[in-house]
Amino acid sequence: MPHDWLAFAKSLRAIAQTGQTYTDNKYELERYRQLEALTNQMFAVLGDVPIEKIEQLIIPDKGYATPxxxxxxxxxxxxxxxxxxxxxxxxxxxxxxxxxxxxxxxxxxxxxxxxxxxxxxxxxxxxxxxxxxxxxxxxxxxxxxxxxxxxxxxxxxxxxxxxxxxxxxxxxxxxxxxxxxxxxxxxxxxxxxxxxxxxxxxxxxxx
Structure with a gap:
C-alpha cells in the first residue's frame, strides 16, 4: 500500500503551527519554526515546484491548525x-x-x-x-x-x-x-x- 506523503506533510505542518501557538519555550518555538520550514520543502518536492511558490500558496495562519x-x-x-x-x-x-x-x-x-x-x-x-x-x-x-x-x-x-x-x-x-x-x-x-x-x-x- 503506497504511503500518502502529502498527508504526512500536512500533519507535520499542523503540528508545527499548533506547537508555535502553545509553547512558551523559546527553544521549542525555534524547533517548531524549523519543522514548518521543513514541511514547506517537503511540499515543494512533492509538487515539483519551487519552494517560493509553496510559500505563496500557504495561507498565513496562527493558532490551533484546522481545515x-x-x-x-x-x-x-x-x-x-x-x-x-x-x-x-x-x-x-x-x-x-x-x-x-x-x-x-x-x-x-x-x-x-x-x-x-x-x-x-x-x-x-x-x-x-x-x-x-x-x-x-x-x-x-x-x-x-x-x-x-x-x-x-x-x-x-x-x-x-x-x-x-x-x-x-x-x-x-x-x-x-x-x-x-x-x-x-x-x-x-x-x-x-x-x-x-x-x-x-x-x-x-x-x-
Missing part, C-alpha cells in the same frame, strides 16, 4: 443551465466561490462570492454537500486541508461585472460544459448539484 473552508455556489437559470465563471489565473471555468470569511456565515459568503465573481445575484442558498478536498481528484494538491461546501441557489438576475478574479460568466447546459478549473470544481461536483436541485430537497441548515 480551511471553501464555499461554492451552483446557480441555475430557467432553462436548467448552470452559472460558471472563468478564472483569470488559468483561463478555465468554475462554480463561483472562494474562502469563507470570518464574521460571515457560509451561506452569506457564497452569495457574496457569486455576486463578486459573476455579477449575478442569487438567493435561498441550500447546502447540497460537503466534501473533504483531499478525498477527491482535484487537479492540484494543496498544502492546506480543505473542506468544500457546495450550495444550490436561486437565480435573481444580473450580468457580468469585470473584477480581479474572473474575466467572464455564462450559463452552460449539462452536456456542454466548458473546460473546467479542476483544482476548484470537478464535473461530478456540478452534476451532483444538478441532481440536488432537481430533487427539490430542502438542504442542510448551515448558518
Amino acid at each position: 480551511k473552508v471553501d464555499v461554492r455556489g451552483a446557480v441555475f437559470d430557467e432553462a436548467g443551465r448552470v452559472l460558471l465563471v472563468r478564472e483569470i489565473k488559468d483561463g478555465r471555468w468554475t462554480l463561483p466561490g472562494g474562502w469563507a470569511d470570518v464574521n460571515e456565515s457560509p451561506s452569506e459568503g457564497v452569495l457574496k462570492e457569486i455576486f463578486e465573481e459573476s455579477g449575478h445575484r442569487a438567493s435561498s442558498p441550500r447546502l447540497a454537500m460537503l466534501k473533504d478536498r483531499s478525498l477527491h481528484p482535484y487537479a492540484y494538491y494543496s498544502p492546506d486541508h480543505i473542506y468544500k461546501l457546495f450550495y444550490v441557489c436561486t437565480h435573481e438576475g444580473g450580468a457580468f461585472v469585470p473584477n480581479n478574479e474572473t474575466d467572464a460568466a455564462d450559463f452552460f447546459a449539462r452536456d456542454a460544459l466548458p473546460p473546467l478549473s479542476e483544482g476548484r470544481t470537478l464535473t461530478v461536483d456540478i452534476h451532483e448539484c444538478w441532481a440536488f436541485a432537481a430533487s427539490n430537497a430542502p438542504g442542510i441548515y448551515s448558518d
Whole structure:
C-alpha cells in the first residue's frame, strides 16, 4: 500500500503551527519554526515546484491548525443551465466561490462570492454537500486541508461585472460544459448539484 506523503506533510505542518501557538519555550518555538520550514520543502518536492511558490500558496495562519473552508455556489437559470465563471489565473471555468470569511456565515459568503465573481445575484442558498478536498481528484494538491461546501441557489438576475478574479460568466447546459478549473470544481461536483436541485430537497441548515 503506497504511503500518502502529502498527508504526512500536512500533519507535520499542523503540528508545527499548533506547537508555535502553545509553547512558551523559546527553544521549542525555534524547533517548531524549523519543522514548518521543513514541511514547506517537503511540499515543494512533492509538487515539483519551487519552494517560493509553496510559500505563496500557504495561507498565513496562527493558532490551533484546522481545515480551511471553501464555499461554492451552483446557480441555475430557467432553462436548467448552470452559472460558471472563468478564472483569470488559468483561463478555465468554475462554480463561483472562494474562502469563507470570518464574521460571515457560509451561506452569506457564497452569495457574496457569486455576486463578486459573476455579477449575478442569487438567493435561498441550500447546502447540497460537503466534501473533504483531499478525498477527491482535484487537479492540484494543496498544502492546506480543505473542506468544500457546495450550495444550490436561486437565480435573481444580473450580468457580468469585470473584477480581479474572473474575466467572464455564462450559463452552460449539462452536456456542454466548458473546460473546467479542476483544482476548484470537478464535473461530478456540478452534476451532483444538478441532481440536488432537481430533487427539490430542502438542504442542510448551515448558518
